[in-house]
Amino acid sequence: MTTGFFITGTDTGVGKTRVSCALLHAFAAEGKAVVGMKPVAAGCEHGKWRDVELLVAASNVVAAREQINPYALIPPLAPQIAAKLANIEIEIEVIQQAYARLKKTAEVVIVEGVGGFLVPFNHQHDGADLAKLLGLPVILVVGIRLGCLNHALLTARAIRTSGCPLIGWVANSIDPLMMAQKENIQLLAQRLDCQLLGILPFEKNSDIQLIAKLLDITKLGAA
Ligand SMILES: Nc1ncnc2c1ncn2[C@@H]1O[C@H](COP(=O)(O)OP(=O)(O)OP(=O)(O)O)[C@@H](O)[C@H]1O
Numbered sequence: 001m002t003t004g005f006f007i008t009g010t011d012t013g014v015g016k017t018r019v020s021c022a023l024l025h026a027f028a029a030e031g032k033a034v035v036g037m038k039p040v041a042a043g044c045e046h047g048k049w050r051d052v053e054l055l056v057a058a059s060n061v062v063a064a065r066e067q068i069n070p071y072a073l074i075p076p077l078a079p080q081i082a083a084k085l086a087n088i089e090i091e092i093e094v095i096q097q098a099y100a101r102l103k104k105t106a107e108v109v110i111v112e113g114v115g116g117f118l119v120p121f122n123h124q125h126d127g128a129d130l131a132k133l134l135g136l137p138v139i140l141v142v143g144i145r146l147g148c149l150n151h152a153l154l155t156a157r158a159i160r161t162s163g164c165p166l167i168g169w170v171a172n173s174i175d176p177l178m179m180a181q182k183e184n185i186q187l188l189a190q191r192l193d194c195q196l197l198g199i200l201p202f203e204k205n206s207d208i209q210l211i212a213k214l215l216d217i218t219k220l221g222a223a
């Protein structure tokens, strides 16, 4: 049976890709066939979408690009705005079909969300709808920086309101100068009411294999 996880974050740029790749490595190290998915990537550099490249490199299952990344948008903008500039509309059904096909190829599918949890995709659907329609439990990446308590608690509330189970969170230190990091993480551990999968230190050139070792995937009950 295939297990899927939806990786969301407290914001854009908080470490969703880093954590997604580390989870792919951690499950692969357990002998699982794993594949990453980025339903909507916005921001093309030199003909490539960074998140998609990193997820593909961290996967041990080879799959078609249109399944891994059904929507590749050129400008680094919010999905709905980037889609409008491209004269297209993001359709959740297209993503659902791509996920259904991808699911058949792997034992674990890690789906990286876009931006924060409630980012709009079209006039009707947002990131919460996507997680819900894919039927996935959610892992929240908290970028540990000033303001993260509010962002994390708001996001956790939005996840629970969506009806998706919030099964774990990762504390990712993205600001080396932030004071009282430990205290912030402790407070969140008390309040988020889900498994803390790991605490990732600030590390610019970190090896994803080493980061994977800092995540306890046994807490997800799928290893
Ligand atoms: N713990 C960390 N220490 C140092 N740099 C980090 C850490 N986590 C993430 N970064 C860096 O911060 C940047 C953003 O991380 P990442 O791409 O994983 O975020 P994201 O949430 O996936 O962003 P997006 O919303 O664009 O998908 C990257 O350059 C990444 O290498």
Ligand SMILES: [Mg+2]
Residues within 6 Å of the ligand: 016, 017, 018, 051, 112
């Ligand atoms: Mg990313």
